[in-house]
Every structure is written in C-alpha cells, then in structure tokens.
Amino acid sequence: MVIDGPSSSSIMAAIQATSNSTSSTTSSSNHHRQHRIGTSSVSEFYEGKTVFITGGTGFMGKVLLEKLLRSCPGVSKIYLLIRPMKGQDAHERLQQLLSSPLFDPLRKERPQDLRKVLPIEGDITQPELAITASDRAMLERSVNVVFHSAATVKFDEKLKLSVTINLLGTRRLVELCKRMDHLEALIHVSTAYCNCDRTEVTEVVYSPPMDPERVTTLVDCLDEPLVDQLTPSLVGNRPNTYTFTKALTECWLREHCEGLPLVIVRPSIVLSSAGGPMKGWVDNWNGPTGIIAAAGKGLFRSMVCDPNKTADLVPVDMVINLMIVSAWRVGTTKPKELQIYNCVTGQRKPITWQQFIDLCFKYMRKHPFSDVFWYPNGSVSSNRTLNTFNWIFLHWIPAHIIDSFVWLTGGRPIMVKIQNKLTKAASCLEYFTTQQWQFNDENVRNLVSTLNEVDKEVFCFDVAKIDWNKYIEDYVLGIRRFIFKEERTSLPKARRQMSKLYWSYRIMQVVSVLLTWHFLTTRYAPLRRLWTSALHFLMHIASMLPFV
Structure with missing residues (x-):
C-alpha cells in the first residue's frame, strides 16, 4: 500500500537478452537452456x-x-495513460516525468x-x-x-471520488482490456490492507x-x-475509503474478469527503493516518509503507535519486480485461477515500529538534514493521554511560540499550520501503527522458486534478503537527496550544526532536571533532606579517594 500513501526504484543493472523470440510461451527445455547459459527468461518474455x-x-x-526500460531492453513500446493538467498536455507531462533523477542513468547510457x-x-x-x-483502436490491436496502478491513495478522500477512481476506473480499464487482441497479462495493484478487517490475510479474494x-x-x-454523511456507515469497520474501495475493486474483478490473464499484487506500506539505479529513491511525502522527514528536521517528536507491533514495510523496487515477474508468469503458464500475491515483509523479514523509528533517528543524526530546527529525537506510545500531553508541550506550544516570534518580526507564521498537517498525517497512520496483521505470502515464495538465478538477481523480490540497517540508512x-534536494557536499556543515544542537539539547535536559528538582526540594x-544527604555522601566518598 502506498500511503499518502499509501506507496521506492529498480534493483539491478540492465541485462542483454540473447534471444529474439517474441513468443508468449516458454517451453520447459528452452527454460533449462536459458538457465544454463545465464540469460533472463523474464526479460526475454518482454522481447517485442x-x-x-x-x-x-x-x-x-x-x-x-x-525498470522495464532498463532490465527488459527488448520491450517494443510502453504507453502511459496521462491526464492533461492545467498548463500541461500529456506530452509535456511525459517529458517532465522522464527528467526525473531516476532516469539519469538511462538518459546517460541508453537515451534512445x-x-x-x-x-x-x-x-x-x-x-x-x-x-x-x-x-483505443491502436491499444486494442x-x-x-x-499494468494498472492508477488509484487515489489518499486516506481521507471523499467516497464518491474514491469509488470513481479505484472502482469505476478499474472497470473502464477492464472493458478496454477485453477488447485487446493480444493481451497476455493484466496486473492490478491493490493493497495488503484491503482486508484489514481480518487479522490473518491469505492470498484469496474475500467476500x-x-x-x-x-x-x-x-x-x-x-x-x-449525502454520500459524505453515509460514508462512515458504508465503510464500516475499515479505517478509510481507500481500503474500502480497494476491497470492492478486488471483488468486482473476481466476478467480471473470467477469461482475462489477471494478477492482483497487494503491497503493504511502500517505501523507498532498496536497489539500483538509485538506492533510497523516493519522490513523495506519503505515509511514514513525511513523518520521518519532519522528525529529522526536529519538527515532530511524538505520535500514537504501538512500538512492539510489526511495521510491514516493503521497498518499492521489490513490489515492481514482483509485478514484472508476475506478468511473465501468467503470460507463459496461462493459469486458469486468479493469481494473487501479498507483497509483504512481516512474515519473513519482520521489523517493529520501535526498531524502524530507532534506526531512522540513528541515521538522521549520522546524515543530518540541513537547517534542522531542533535535535532529532522523539518517542512513540500507544497511550493516547501521554501522546496528547507530548503533543501540547512538544508540538503545539513550541509552534505557537515560534509563530508569535515570526509574526512580531514581520515574517509569515507557518509553524502551527505545519504541525496541524503533521498531526493529520499521523492520525491517518494510527490504525496501521497500533495493529498487526499476519499476511500469508506463500504464492510469492513459490514464484521466487520458479526463477532462474539471473532473474532472482535482476528481478529480486525476496524480502528475506533485506538488510534493514542498510536499507533505512539509504532511505534517510x-x-x-530526493525530498529535500540536498547534496552530499552539504553534509559536513549539517553535521556541525547537529553537534551544536546535540549539546544544546543535553544542556537543556540537565537544566530542566535541576530546575524541577529545585522546585520540588x-x-x-x-x-530536601534526601538531596542534602546524597551530597554529603558523595563528598565523603570523594574525600576517601587517594590523590594521584
């Protein structure tokens, strides 16, 4: 699930396929031959x-x-459905997309x-x-x-628009797919949390x-x-319109896509890429990324979260590799049953929210952001009363103090507005940070076993291989680099600032303890007598120590 969203870049260097075959099926003997000579069966599937x-x-x-361009160089054409925006037509939006840093290696090595x-x-x-x-006629022939990944991933989206995009949009796409003369694979991106009303989720479509x-x-x-008024009762025990409409869409697909080579891929919480061409690539503030970025700037220090619950996080490139491979699999084996893959980490590579947050803080101090407001630190708790207390004293009061000072000096106060947005984002995540699910991923494991050694490396989606320490360092x-647009050359200055903030933070802690103790004594x-006795005892111990 891409949490906004819900939900990351590709994993290995481009490979060169040795076969010119454009057949949609691969014989068993041909598969073994490819395995021996070290070619990619998946890449060859996309030839032509x-x-x-x-x-x-x-x-x-x-x-x-x-990933398709880099690791499936034989692909003939890739059409993108692009909505024109105010001041930009589809061609201009495409050029803007291709100017992303993600495409820099391709632009340099294979611009054609x-x-x-x-x-x-x-x-x-x-x-x-x-x-x-x-x-339409051109697409059909x-x-x-x-690959259908278009969706609204906003948790607070109005139900009418969420149904229009997630459900009706999928229906319209399926109608187009049914008219395609040579369709070999239709990959629909859902979310592992579409069945979040269950604690155990297997790879099937539920009622x-x-x-x-x-x-x-x-x-x-x-x-x-009127739809807005009815939304809470319609959504029921699901947390938002996103998971509700994704569940509806899966059910509709099961009932109306018989005969189509359909695959449903369900990622959990999608974060930055684990592999190449750019480790740590991320281009939005969705989900935990916005909260982590704010914490790294010293702007956010507390949220409701059960630190011991599993954080089911998955790198975006592993999700994409699974999608590409699942298309190959359905296109070459043509199974009669609907294929569903839960792309998750909680079973084979679990990490708790506390571990995730601790590692984020560790690397945000090692590789600090520039212009940090305060030393990055904070805590999470499932205790809402404690979180409310922290929010008042660590977020709300400091934000008003800063805005008051800015207003008095003629500036534009924005800190309270920022805190309100962060609080809203944190509240959207609460449902997922205070609960835990067991997602079965047996189909994903079986799919890994069908790959030859080249494909296991080039299209890696084996989450057991994730090194969380390294991954989270790259994520930070x-x-x-990609969110705050800061180059590595700015790190020395940022580290000097972080050192100053650290000592300021420690001094403030000591002063706060002394003032509190003084107030109490x-x-x-x-x-007061306990404090005096403690001082006398320490002085007595010191007097007994030999002078060097």
Missing part, C-alpha cells in the same frame, strides 16, 4: 512486447517504467530507449478513460501487457464488505453531501 501502464506518473509507476515511451492522453475518471477512438454494484449505484445517484539518505522537606 507492447506495454500499457496506468498510474505511470505516480511513485510506483515511475519505478515500473524505469526513452523514445519507446509514448503518452496516451486520457483520464481514469472518465467514460472510455477519455481516450480517443484512434488511440497492439498491447500485450497491462465484499458490500456489493460493489450497489455502492456504485449509490454514489452515482446521491448528491455528494534518499529523503535527504524547596517545597518538600523530605526531598
């Missing part, structure tokens, strides 16, 4: 293939696009491959995806593989919370204010 991607301008979409990427102007919220008749058709009709017929460096005689 045409790919269509929705959500290509998003976080996961960019990583998918880069970027010409394989072509925009399709459209809109997931509109009938027929707002694609022109000529473009040429596309072999479809819907409500009939998808009924919900669609309801939001279609009613005015938005990625936030520094002046009012309570027993404490």
Whole structure:
C-alpha cells in the first residue's frame, strides 16, 4: 500500500537478452537452456512486447517504467495513460516525468530507449478513460501487457471520488482490456490492507464488505453531501475509503474478469527503493516518509503507535519486480485461477515500529538534514493521554511560540499550520501503527522458486534478503537527496550544526532536571533532606579517594 500513501526504484543493472523470440510461451527445455547459459527468461518474455501502464506518473509507476526500460531492453513500446493538467498536455507531462533523477542513468547510457515511451492522453475518471477512438483502436490491436496502478491513495478522500477512481476506473480499464487482441497479462495493484478487517490475510479474494454494484449505484445517484454523511456507515469497520474501495475493486474483478490473464499484487506500506539505479529513491511525502522527514528536521517528536507491533514495510523496487515477474508468469503458464500475491515483509523479514523509528533517528543524526530546527529525537506510545500531553508541550506550544516570534518580526507564521498537517498525517497512520496483521505470502515464495538465478538477481523480490540497517540508512539518505534536494557536499556543515544542537539539547535536559528538582526540594522537606544527604555522601566518598 502506498500511503499518502499509501506507496521506492529498480534493483539491478540492465541485462542483454540473447534471444529474439517474441513468443508468449516458454517451453520447459528452452527454460533449462536459458538457465544454463545465464540469460533472463523474464526479460526475454518482454522481447517485442507492447506495454500499457496506468498510474505511470505516480511513485510506483515511475519505478515500473524505469525498470522495464532498463532490465527488459527488448520491450517494443510502453504507453502511459496521462491526464492533461492545467498548463500541461500529456506530452509535456511525459517529458517532465522522464527528467526525473531516476532516469539519469538511462538518459546517460541508453537515451534512445526513452523514445519507446509514448503518452496516451486520457483520464481514469472518465467514460472510455477519455481516450480517443484512434488511440483505443491502436491499444486494442497492439498491447500485450497491462499494468494498472492508477488509484487515489489518499486516506481521507471523499467516497464518491474514491469509488470513481479505484472502482469505476478499474472497470473502464477492464472493458478496454477485453477488447485487446493480444493481451497476455493484466496486473492490478491493490493493497495488503484491503482486508484489514481480518487479522490473518491469505492470498484469496474475500467476500465484499458490500456489493460493489450497489455502492456504485449509490454514489452515482446521491448528491455528494449525502454520500459524505453515509460514508462512515458504508465503510464500516475499515479505517478509510481507500481500503474500502480497494476491497470492492478486488471483488468486482473476481466476478467480471473470467477469461482475462489477471494478477492482483497487494503491497503493504511502500517505501523507498532498496536497489539500483538509485538506492533510497523516493519522490513523495506519503505515509511514514513525511513523518520521518519532519522528525529529522526536529519538527515532530511524538505520535500514537504501538512500538512492539510489526511495521510491514516493503521497498518499492521489490513490489515492481514482483509485478514484472508476475506478468511473465501468467503470460507463459496461462493459469486458469486468479493469481494473487501479498507483497509483504512481516512474515519473513519482520521489523517493529520501535526498531524502524530507532534506526531512522540513528541515521538522521549520522546524515543530518540541513537547517534542522531542533535535535532529532522523539518517542512513540500507544497511550493516547501521554501522546496528547507530548503533543501540547512538544508540538503545539513550541509552534505557537515560534509563530508569535515570526509574526512580531514581520515574517509569515507557518509553524502551527505545519504541525496541524503533521498531526493529520499521523492520525491517518494510527490504525496501521497500533495493529498487526499476519499476511500469508506463500504464492510469492513459490514464484521466487520458479526463477532462474539471473532473474532472482535482476528481478529480486525476496524480502528475506533485506538488510534493514542498510536499507533505512539509504532511505534517510534518499529523503535527504530526493525530498529535500540536498547534496552530499552539504553534509559536513549539517553535521556541525547537529553537534551544536546535540549539546544544546543535553544542556537543556540537565537544566530542566535541576530546575524541577529545585522546585520540588524547596517545597518538600523530605526531598530536601534526601538531596542534602546524597551530597554529603558523595563528598565523603570523594574525600576517601587517594590523590594521584
């Protein structure tokens, strides 16, 4: 799940396929031959293939696009569904996307491959995806593989829009896919948390919370204010419209996609990339990233979280590798059953929220951000009363003091506004940081076993290989470089500032303890006598020590 979102770049250097075959199936003997000579079966599957991607301008979409271009060099064309925005048409948005640092290695080594990427102007919220008749006809006769990652991942999205994008958008895409003459794989990106009303989640589609058709009709017929009033009762025991509509979508797909080569991939909480071409690549503030970035700046110090619960975090490039491989698998084996993959880490490579937070603070002090407001530190607790106390004294009061000073000096106060946004973001995460799920990932493990050694390396999605220490260090460096746009040359200055903040923080701690003790001892005689006795005892011990 990409938490906004819900949810990261590709893993290995590009490989050169040795076969020119464009067949959609791979014989057993050919598979063994490839294994012996060290080629990639997955890469060869994409030889001459045409790919269509929705959500290509998003976080996961960019990583998918880069990985296909870099590690499947034989791919013929990649079409991206791109919605025109005010002042930018689809072609301009594509050029902006390809100018991302993520594509720098490709731009340097194989710039011609970027010409394989072509925009399709459209809109997931509109009938027929707002694609022109000529473009639809072209897609229907040429596309072999479809990756559907377009979705709204905002937790507080209004139900009407969430249904329109996540459910109706998927339905419109499926209608297009059913008209594709050479479709070999349709990969739908869901979320591991679409069944968060269960503590144990296996790789099956569960009964819907409500009939998808009924919900669609309801939001279609009613005015938005009335839908907003009904949302809590419709969503039920799920935490938000995102998980609710994702569950509805899975159920609709199960009922209406018979005959389509469909795969559902369910990532958990998606963070930065673990591998190449840029370790730690992340380009948004979604989910934990915004909170961690604020904590690194010294702006956020407390949130509701059960520190002992498992934080099911997964690198974006491992999710993308699983998607690419699952398309190969369904395209070459043509299974009759719907394939579902839970892309998670909680079973094979668990890490608790406390471990995750401690490692983040460790590396934010080792590789500090520039212009830090205060020494990065903080705590998490499932005790809401304690968190409210911390929020008042560590967030709310300091923010008002800073804004008052800024206002008096003629500046524009923004700290209270920032704190309000951070508090809202933290509250969206509470449901996921105070509970724990057991996600079964047997299908993912079995898929790993079908790969040859080259593909296991190039398209790695074996989460057991994650080194959390190294990964989180790269994650922090990625936030520094790609979110805050800070170069490594700024690190020495940032470290000097961090050293000053550290000693200021320690001095303030000592002063606070002394003032508190002084306040208590002046009012309570027993404490004062205890303090005096302790001082006399220490002086006595000191007098007995031999002089050197």
